[in-house]
Amino acid sequence: MPDITASELHQRQQAGETPTIIDVREPWEFEESRISGSQNIPLGNLPQQLDDLEDLKDQEVIVHCKSGTRSSAAKAFLTQQGFTNVRNLEGGITAYQAK
Template sequence: MPDITPAELKQRQAAGQTPTIIDVREPWENEEGRIEGSQNIPLGTLPQKLEELEDLKDQEIIVHCKGGGRSATAKAFLSQQGFTHVRNLVGGFQAYQQS
């Protein structure tokens, strides 16, 4: 699944679309700022949260972190677990804030 740009995500949000957004940053990072509607699941806890995400296996999931590295790891992990529509937010939260 191709990654998504901050501009594309903001455009979809402005149109009232609400994709599932998972913030894989640490809780303290999430407290400093977050994308509205996102849920915080730190990368290190993602394996333990798979059961909770099971219903989303065939739905679009957008993962993000601060700059895109951890979320790229999350995308690869979720894809290996059978999630079929995982997209990484290009540039992470920093790029989203600046766009």
């Protein structure tokens, strides 16, 4: 699946869409700022949370972090676990907040 730009995500949210967004930053980062509707699962906790995400395997899942590095790793991990529609937010929350 191709990654998603901050502009595309903004447009979809403004159109009323509520995509599944997973923030893979640490809890303290999530507390400081977050994308509305996102859930926080730190990258290091993803393996333990797989059972909770099972229902999302064939749905679009957008992952993000601060700049895109950790979420790239999250996308690769989830894809290896059989998730078929994982998209990384290009530039992370930094790009999203700049919009």
